[in-house]
Amino acid sequence: MKTPNFPNNEEERLLAVSAYNIIDTASERDYDNLTELAATLCDMPISLITVLDKNRNFFKSHYGIALTETPRDVSFCGHTILEDDIFIVENVSKDNRFYDNPLALLHNIGFYAGVPLINASGYKLGTICIYDFKPRKLSPSQIKALKTLGQQVVNLFELKKKNDNLNALTSELQKRNDQLKSFASLVSHDLKSPLSNIISLTDLLKEENQNNLSDDSLQYLEYIEDSTIILKDYIDGILKYYSANELLTSAKEDIRLHIIAKDIKQILFSENEQLLFEDVEIKSVNKAALSQILINLVDNALKYNNKDKRIVEITYELQPTHHKFSVIDNGIGIASNQHEQIFEIFKTLNNDLSKSNTGIGLSTVKNLVEKLDGTITVNSELGKGSTFSFTVKK
Numbered sequence: 541m542k543t544p545n546f547p548n549n550e551e552e553r554l555l556a557v558s559a560y561n562i563i564d565t566a567s568e569r570d571y572d573n574l575t576e577l578a579a580t581l582c583d584m585p586i587s588l589i590t591v592l593d594k595n596r597n598f599f600k601s602h603y604g605i606a607l608t609e610t611p612r613d614v615s616f617c618g619h620t621i622l623e624d625d626i627f628i629v630e631n632v633s634k635d636n637r638f639y640d641n642p643l644a645l646l647h648n649i650g651f652y653a654g655v656p657l658i659n660a661s662g663y664k665l666g667t668i669c670i671y672d673f674k675p676r677k678l679s680p681s682q683i684k685a686l687k688t689l690g691q692q693v694v695n696l697f698e699l700k701k702k703n704d705n706l707n708a709l710t711s712e713l714q715k716r717n718d719q720l721k722s723f724a725s726l727v728s729h730d731l732k733s734p735l736s737n738i739i740s741l742t743d744l745l746k747e748e749n750q751n752n753l754s755d756d757s758l759q760y761l762e763y764i765e766d767s768t769i770i771l772k773d774y775i776d777g778i779l780k781y782y783s784a785n786e787l788l789t790s791a792k793e794d795i796r797l798h799i800i801a802k803d804i805k806q807i808l809f810s811e812n813e814q815l816l817f818e819d820v821e822i823k824s825v826n827k828a829a830l831s832q833i834l835i836n837l838v839d840n841a842l843k844y845n846n847k848d849k850r851i852v853e854i855t856y857e858l859q860p861t862h863h864k865f866s867v868i869d870n871g872i873g874i875a876s877n878q879h880e881q882i883f884e885i886f887k888t889l890n891n892d893l894s895k896s897n898t899g900i901g902l903s904t905v906k907n908l909v910e911k912l913d914g915t916i917t918v919n920s921e922l923g924k925g926s927t928f929s930f931t932v933k934k
Contacts, residue, residue, distance in 0.1 A: 542638075543614070588668070589601040591657075628652070630675055632644050658694065742768070743765070790829065793824070797817055797821075814851045844872050853868040855868065867927070
């Protein structure tokens with residue numbers, strides 16, 4: 541018996557094998573289908589997909605035999621990975637490399653053929669191979685079929701590697717996102733309370749010293765209060781942005797638009813503001829996410845409006861695959877060259893109407909709409925109001 545040599549690039553080859561995380565994995569139907577097909581096409585009783593580790597030949601799939609691995613030093617596949625093409629032993633008993641091979645004697649092997657599994661970098665990871673109990677030959681079509689199946693095995697290896705990498709990346713992103721949400725919640729809790737105290741104390745200081753402070757001093761207190769409100773709104777906005785995805789887990793339900801509109805009016809509207817809507821039934825919609833989207837859009841519509849009477853209208857249209865909503869206002873409008881920018885997080889527009897423009901609200905809306913398989917657009921002109929239209933999938 542001749543023990544197979546190691547390839548010249550054995551150290552690098554083993555690193556390549558390790559990168560696929562195949563050794564010691566359970567059987568899978570996709571691989572088993574290929575070994576069964578190889579045995580059928582070549583009329584063989586045994587077929588294997590093997591991966592060669594440092595000291596063993598691991599069987600990712602085995603057809604016609606119960607073994608799951610063999611020592612590498614007595615394996616036929618150890619010889620196969622030294623070749624660049626199919627390796628065939630037509631009569632094992634007459635080949636001085638294998639005639640006294642203990643595995644061949646134990647299992648009465650008379651024929652072997654194996655194709656090296658070569659990845660894109662040229663490393664030979666293992667084999668797809670077939671065995672028979674008697675000497676024989678392969679036809680050209682059987683040789684071609686075995687090579688084709690070998691390429692399919694490599695494709696499965698590559699797909700597994702990509703999926704593993706994607707899963708690892710997804711897991712890492714989820715971990716970082718959880719950490720970021722935890723940080724945002726911690727910052728919100730630890731900073732909002734002192735900020736609220738600053739606002740309250742500033743108001744109290746102004747009231748108690750209204751006649752004792754100069755106009756400049758009162759103005760400075762206004763600056764402190766305004767800056768504190770802006771910072772508090774940033775914190776609220778960031779927390780809302782990173783917790784928005786939790787709304788997506790809510791179950792869909794049938795609702796009436798006036799229910800949401802009533803809640804919005806109670807939260808946002810005062811006497812000189814009017815909310816218009818047509819009461820319609822909306823079937824199969826995520827109420828929690830829809831409410832959050834509409835509240836943000838209506839809040840903006842009121843915030844950026846300098847009219848004596850601020851009017852906001854919510855419209856609804858049933859489309860074949862989506863629900864479509866529009867929020868229409870008579871506010872200050874948005875310049876056409878800024879329509880895309882307003883949906884970018886932390887992107888703000890210069891105006892004198894809002895002291896707490898954080899640039900987070902519309903980004904949160906866009907994030908939610910897209911997660912609901914919808915789109916959002918704006919149609920607006922300076923001085924003539926804005927229409928924000930969005931869809932969510934039914």
